[in-house]
Amino acid sequence: MSMSVSMPLGGVQVGSYDSYQQAQAAVDHLSDEKFPVENVTIxxxxxxxxxxxxxxxxxxRALAAGAASGAWWGLFVGLLLGIFAPSGTSWISSVLTGLLIGLVFGALFAAMGYAATRGQRDFTSVSQVTASRYDVMCDPSRAEDARAILARWSLRN
Known part of the structure; x- marks a missing residue:
């Protein structure tokens, strides 16, 4: 069923929550109650x-992180090349060579990247996009059923 142009994105609101985990739990509960969750949007x-x-x-720290990352890639390539090694000794040398080459190139590329910043960003960080509210929306033809299921669920919790 296609949504009309005048209907809000995702349908009509059947619940509003402070965290994504709460909204996800609400949709999970709708699914547990055999509600057709393909009609639901968060x-x-x-x-x-x-x-x-x-x-x-x-x-x-920059060199160590680059070397570690490069070493993992080198180990992966070395293991792939080691498949074609004729003996156990050459397999070990393929793996170690890949590991060392990856380590060196990882450190080299990390050094170039760190030098390019010229001290503009001398910290590491983790970014995350969050919302202050999560609305559970539903197709209007199913909204009343969803509201009733979520109302019973919220009374139990």
């Missing part, structure tokens, strides 16, 4: 980006 409103600073970025 919409986050009033979005904000939160960046949590996790530490200071130094040359040593």
């Amino acid at each position: 919409i986050g409103s009033d979005l904000k980006m939160v960046e949590r600073v996790t530490g200071r970025l130094t040359w040593g």
